[in-house]
Amino acid sequence: MAELNPKTGLKGNIGNLVFRNVNGKTIVQSRPDTVRRRRKGRGKQTATDFGRASQTTRSITIGLRPFIGNMYDSQFFNRFRTAVYQGMKMNDTLPQGSLDLWQGEPTVLEGLETDLKHQYPQYVQMPGLQLSLEAGTLEISIPEFKADIHLYWPVKASEAELGYWISVYDSKTYQVLRHEFFSIPIPHKTQTIPATRYTATALPAEALLLVTAGVLYYTIDIRLGKVCMNSKAFNPTQVLKVFRT
Numbered sequence: 001m002a003e004l005n006p007k008t009g010l011k012g013n014i015g016n017l018v019f020r021n022v023n024g025k026t027i028v029q030s031r032p033d034t035v036r037r038r039r040k041g042r043g044k045q046t047a048t049d050f051g052r053a054s055q056t057t058r059s060i061t062i063g064l065r066p067f068i069g070n071m072y073d074s075q076f077f078n079r080f081r082t083a084v085y086q087g088m089k090m091n092d093t094l095p096q097g098s099l100d101l102w103q104g105e106p107t108v109l110e111g112l113e114t115d116l117k118h119q120y121p122q123y124v125q126m127p128g129l130q131l132s133l134e135a136g137t138l139e140i141s142i143p144e145f146k147a148d149i150h151l152y153w154p155v156k157a158s159e160a161e162l163g164y165w166i167s168v169y170d171s172k173t174y175q176v177l178r179h180e181f182f183s184i185p186i187p188h189k190t191q192t193i194p195a196t197r198y199t200a201t202a203l204p205a206e207a208l209l210l211v212t213a214g215v216l217y218y219t220i221d222i223r224l225g226k227v228c229m230n231s232k233a234f235n236p237t238q239v240l241k242v243f244r245t
Contacts, residue, residue, distance in 0.1 A: 049099040053085035056101050059174035060084070060109075060210070063167035066179065067212060071235035072114035083108050102171045102244070106208055112239040114214075120238035123152045124162065124215050131211055133243045138200035138209065140164055140182060147191045157217040157229060160186040164240075166200055169208040171244070177204060209243040 018029045057080050087108040088099035113119045128143030142162075147153075151160060163183040170177055182198040203209065214237035217229040 048097045049088060050085060052099065053081055053088055053101075056088075056174050057081040057084050059176075060167075060169060060208075063169060063176040063179060063210070064165065064212060067163070067165035067167075067181070067214065068114055068235070068237055071230055071232055071237070073116060073232070075116070076114055080109075080112060083112055101174075102208060106244065107242045109210065109239050109242050114237040115233075115235045118234050118236045120213060120215070120236045120240075123236040124213070125150045131241045133203075133209070133245065136203045136205065136245055138166065138203060138211075138243070140198045140200075140211070142184065142193075142196050142198075144195045145193050147186045147193060148189050151186070151189070151215065153189050154217055154229060154234075156219045157189070158220050159188065159218040159226065161216040161218070162186060163214050163216065164198065165210075165212040165214070167210045167212065168203060169210075171206045171208055174208065177207060203245050205245055207245045209245060210239055211241040211243075213238055213240040 020026075020029070057077065061077065061080060084101055087101050087106050088104045090105040090108070091099065091103050094100065094103060126142065126145060128141075128145075130139075130141040132139050132141075145151075147160070151162075153160070161183050163181065166180040166182070168177045168179065169175065180200055184193060184196065186193060214235065218226050219229055221227050
């Protein structure tokens with residue numbers, strides 16, 4: 001509401017206009033948009049969380065590099081970051097601007113594929129596989145399986161290698177603490193592979209643990225010998241399981 005004073009002129013507001021007297025002159029200004037300022041504040045907090053999601057994704061993927069190399073499709077990082085951000089937001093007790101994957105739900109990373117055109121479950125079927133974490137000890141138990149039944153073989157593939165990459169991260173910085181690799185060679189597509197078990201070495205407390213599985217296929221070239229068939233365009237690899245120690 002504005003008031004007219006014979007000496008000082010209009011003072012107050014009408015709608016979105018604010019009237020005030022400065023050195024005997026009536027100044028008209030737009031009303032400050034406090035709602036917009038609040039929205040900008042929320043936007044800044046959201047940007048902070050998204051930036052943290054990007055940094056967390058970079059740190060975690062560094063721990064996967066020795067296993068996946070550069071063999072992933074062009075949208076892998078974006079998919080990974082989206083999953084990280086989703087996991088951060090699943091803790092509804094933290095305010096915006098303070099979200100964190102460890103305090104959220106990191107298991108949303110399970111099932112993440114490096115190559116959407118050639119997804120891991122299309123090539124490896126292991127119904128009896130067991131992964132467990134108890135008292136800081138990780139165990140991977142692979143049942144007996146038949147290579148020609150439980151693995152899908154590309155036309156030119158003659159050998160394969162089933163691998164499990166274990167990467168361990170600090171719960172606060174997501175820096176890589178350690179990694180281990182467990183692999184099962186499959187020398188022929190008609191081979192029966194006996195049951196086996198792998199136990200990871202002692203794991204640190206309060207650490208994030210990813211178990212990533214992948215299958216490498218090999219073909220035999222007359223001149224080059226054994227050649228890996230996996231590439232950026234073909235690499236069935238998946239984040240299989242996520243644990244917190």
